[in-house]
Amino acid sequence: MRRAAIALAAVGLCALAPPALGASRTSTPVRIAEPSPGNATVAGFELRLVQAKGKAKAAAVTRLPKGVSVAAVLGKQKRSDRVRGVIVVLRRSESVSAEAAAAVVTVNLKHAAIPSGFTAKLTLTQRRNVLDSGHRLSCSSYFHSADLGGALSLGGPGLQGLTIRDAIADSCRSAGSSSPYAGENELRTALGARSGTVSFVRDGAQPAQLDGSASFNFAVTSFSVLADKKHSFAACGSPVAACRIAQKRHAGDYALFTLATPAQPGTVLPFALALSPAASGPAPFEFFGVAGDGTRLGPLLTSGP
Numbered sequence: 238m239r240r241a242a243i244a245l246a247a248v249g250l251c252a253l254a255p256p257a258l259g260a261s262r263t264s265t266p267v268r269i270a271e272p273s274p275g276n277a278t279v280a281g282f283e284l285r286l287v288q289a290k291g292k293a294k295a296a297a298v299t300r301l302p303k304g305v306s307v308a309a310v311l312g313k314q315k316r317s318d319r320v321r322g323v324i325v326v327l328r329r330s331e332s333v334s335a336e337a338a339a340a341v342v343t344v345n346l347k348h349a350a351i352p353s354g355f356t357a358k359l360t361l362t363q364r365r366n367v368l369d370s371g372h373r374l375s376c377s378s379y380f381h382s383a384d385l386g387g388a389l390s391l392g393g394p395g396l397q398g399l400t401i402r403d404a405i406a407d408s409c410r411s412a413g414s415s416s417p418y419a420g421e422n423e424l425r426t427a428l429g430a431r432s433g434t435v436s437f438v439r440d441g442a443q444p445a446q447l448d449g450s451a452s453f454n455f456a457v458t459s460f461s462v463l464a465d466k467k468h469s470f471a472a473c474g475s476p477v478a479a480c481r482i483a484q485k486r487h488a489g490d491y492a493l494f495t496l497a498t499p500a501q502p503g504t505v506l507p508f509a510l511a512l513s514p515a516a517s518g519p520a521p522f523e524f525f526g527v528a529g530d531g532t533r534l535g536p537l538l539t540s541g542p
Contacts, residue, residue: 271340279409480492
């Protein structure tokens with residue numbers, strides 16, 4: 238039996254600015270959980286043709302809430318009767334402590350007319366609030382990195398310091414793993430989520446030592462430094478925190494600074510690290526703020542040598 242074909246390669250994705258009707262012969266609505274302020278929802282979808290069985294249900298389409306942006310990318314189409322892709326809903330927060338009840342954002346998938354006797358079946362897998370702990374969603378099941386060249390903004394304001402391509406890629410990394418990655422802090426900063434900064438200067442008297450200062454946009458009781466695979470810490474210290482060196486991936490690669498009292502948002506926290514071997518290029522480390530229960534809350538955006 239021949240498969241019905243539809244020009245899904247030319248699928249158009251449009252966000253829902255004006256209210257519209259539900260499913261039609263040329264569009265399929267996708268209902269996505271709206272993230273909390275300062276967070277994102279990643280939704281992987283597959284749209285395919287199946288033989289029609291009864292009347293399709295309508296779905297309401299709403300306007301984009303304030304501060305919400307929507308982006309999408311389609312995977313390379315390998316079959317004429319189906320297409321896969323990812324839709325990302327990003328919601329910027331003006332306060333790192335902002336919370337909101339779950340709501341729904343509806344996006345219309347625009348496609349060629351569905352042939353008579355067939356209907357479009359939508360399969361949707363999503364993860365709300367990817368910057369928090371939760372189940373994993375693998376975006377590689379829906380598109381490849383080469384497909385990001387065709388990433389689209391579907392509506393809402395742009396995110397400062399973040400391209401559409403990076404917004405999708407970083408959201409997908411957060412959805413797929415709790416491990417840190419390059420660019421995580423840029424996503425958090427653009428969304429107004431918990432994050433921080435650290436600046437370094439090289440110690441003129443001790444070439445293997447870096448003097449640094451960290452600052453967070455939320456209250457912290459400790460912060461940590463994780464070295465790359467080529468470096469370890471020989472010593473660490475801070476006038477405002479106790480410090481110990483431990484192991485995460487290899488010996489001496491983890492330094493934990495614990496404050497006697499919680500540091501309020503914006504407090505500058507000075508510290509020093511002795512490296513082995515000395516680092517001649519940019520500091521190859523990952524920095525994190527840690528809550529009172531030991532939970533990693535956000536990385537630090539680094540600058541300096």
